[in-house]
Amino acid sequence: MTGNNLLPATVLKRKAVVYVRQSTPGQVQNNLESQRRQYELVDVARRWGFRDVDVIDDDLGRTASGAVDRPGFERLVSGLCTGKIGAVLCLDASRLSRNGRDWHHLLELCGLVEARVIDLDGVYDPCRPNDRLLLGMKGSISEFELGILRTRMLDAARAKARRGELRLSVPIGYIWHRDYGLGLDPDLRVQEAIRLIFSRFRELGSARQVLISLTADNFHFPRPSDGRKTVSFDWVPVRYRSVISILKNPFYAGVYVYGKSEKRTEIVDGRARKSYGHGKPFGTWDVLLQDHHEGYIDWSEFERNQSHIAVNAFGQKGGIKSGPWRPRVARGLAHLRPMRKAVGRCLLGAASRASLLPLRTYQSDAGQATMHDFWRISHRPCYRQRDIEGRDADGDRGRNGS
Template identity: 40%
Template sequence: CGIFGALLADEDGVYNASDPNDRLILGLKGIMSEMELLTMRNRLHRGMLNKAQRGELFLHVPVGYVNTPTGAVALDPDEQVRTVVHLIFEKFNELGSGHAVHRYFRRHGIRMGVRPIDGPNKGQLEWRPPSHPLIFTILKHPLYAGAYAFGRCPVVPKRKRTHKVPHQWVPAEEWKVLLHNRAPAYITWDQYLANQLRLKENRTKSDSKGSIRKWAALLGGVVFCGQCGHKLCVYYQQSGRPRYE
C-alpha cells in the first residue's frame, strides 16, 4: 500500500500507508486488535475448560448414547442399538481382540445403529456395517464405563510443525478432566481398565504380548530372548511347525 500510495480507511478515519505517522497508528491498531483476539480466544478456552470440569461439555456423544433436551447424556432409546453395544463388550471378553470382534460382526452381518452428527439425516438412526475404528472407539471410550473425560487427545504444539495432525492420544494420567458416574454405563470402570490393558497387550510391539492367533504356537507373545530381552516372533515352517526367532 505504501509503495503505490493506496489509502486505508476505517470508521475512525483515512490513513496513508506511506506517511510515517499513519503507519505508526496502523501498527498500534494491529497490535491492539491481535491482543484483543488473543484475549477472546483465551476466555473462550477457559470457559470451555470450566464447562468440561463440570462434566457438561459434550461436542457429540458416541454410539449408544444420545443427548437429552436438558443437555444430559442418556442411553440410546432404541433397544437394538443398546444390545449391539453390549454385544461388542461381550465378544471382546470372549474373543480377546478388537479385530476379532470386527470379524465376528462382519461374518454374521451384524450392523450398528449410528446417529449422524451432521448432514441431512442428523440425529436419525442409521444402520451401518461396523468399521475397525468404530469398534476400537467403543472399546476405548471411557463414557461406556460412565466416566466423563476431557483432554484425551490434546493438541501438541510440536506436532503442528512436523505432523499433519497436531493431536496426540495421551494416557489417562494426563487427561485434564476425569469424572466418574457422569452417564449411564454399559460396563464397570474395572472392566474398562481391564479392556484397556488387554488392548495394550494386543499391540504388536516388543513390550507387549500380542493378540492370540489361531495357529499351533502356544508360546506366541510370551517368550522373550534371554540376552536382549526382545519378544521372539513366531515363524511357521512348511511342515507347519512353529519356530521362535
C-alpha cells in the first residue's frame, strides 16, 4: 500500500475510473446507501490528485459471479489495455469481481500498465509483491464470501421446505392466505375449471382428447393477467400446455414438492452459463410431503394419470393412441388414403385403355407420366375417369393436327 506522496505524476496525469456495481435490480432500487457511497468515490479520486475522473455504472443490477456478461467491466478492461487509465476505484473488492478469473485478470492488466487499485483503505500497486498478495487475498475472500452466503441461503430454504413451510409459488387454483397459509383459490370458477379437466381425463383417458373436448365446448381457462402472479386472471381459450401442466403437477394431489428441477452449467465463450428449470426424475426430488394441503385429486389418482400419460406418449400396448408417433406430414397424408385409392383406380382404368406401363413410370398416347403426375392428380378432387379419358383424347387431337 502506498500513500498520496508516492503516487507518480505519470499516473495522476491519466484518467481515474470509479466502478459502481450492485448485484440485483432489487438492490439498485432499495440499497440506495451503498449506491451513494460508491458514487462518492469520485471525490476520493479527486482528493488523491486525479483531475480526469470517469464513472462506469453499466453493471448496476448485474452479478459479478461470472454467470452473466458485464459490459461495464469489459469497458474497464478495454480502457486498461489502452494505457489511458491510471487508477481503478472501488468500494471493496467484491464490487469489481466475485470470481477469481476476472479479479486476477484485472490485477494482471493493472500491473502491466502500472495502474493503481484504490479503495477506502488505501492505494495498491499490483506491481509490488506485497500489494499483489494483499489484493489477491481480498479477491479470494470476496469469492469465498459469495459461496458462503449462497450455501447458507440454500440450506435454510431446504430446511424450511422439509417442514413444508417454505412459501413456493403455487399453481393456478391455490393461494397463500396471510392468516391460515396455503389453501384453495376462493374463486369458485377457477376451482370448477380445474376439476373439469380432471373429470374429462377420467372419462377420456387422453390429454389431447381432453383438449379437443373442451375446445368443442368453448371452454376458457384462467391465465394470470401479468403472466406470473396468480392475483388476477384473464379467461382465454384453453391450450394443451394448460391441460398437460395440470395433469402432471403433483401439487393438485395435495403433495408439497421441492427440488423438482435443477440447474445446469456449461462453458460458453470461456464463461460459465447457468440454466434453470431442467426437470429431475421422480425419485430424485428433494422433498415430497403427501397430504400437505387440500387437493383436487388424491395421490392414487395422480399416479394413475401419470401412467396413462406415459402410455399414451409412447404408443405402448393398451394405450389410447391408435399407433406410434409419426411426423405431422405423415399424419396429414393418412387422411388422403381413401382419395389416393379412388384416384388410383381411375388411373388403372385409364391405363387399361391407354396401354400404360407399370405405375411408377408408364407410357401412354398422351406422353410419359411418373409418380409425380400421380401425386399431382391425386390432390385434385375434380379429376375423374372421364377427365383422364378427355386428356387422352386431347392428346390424340393434338398429335393428329386437329
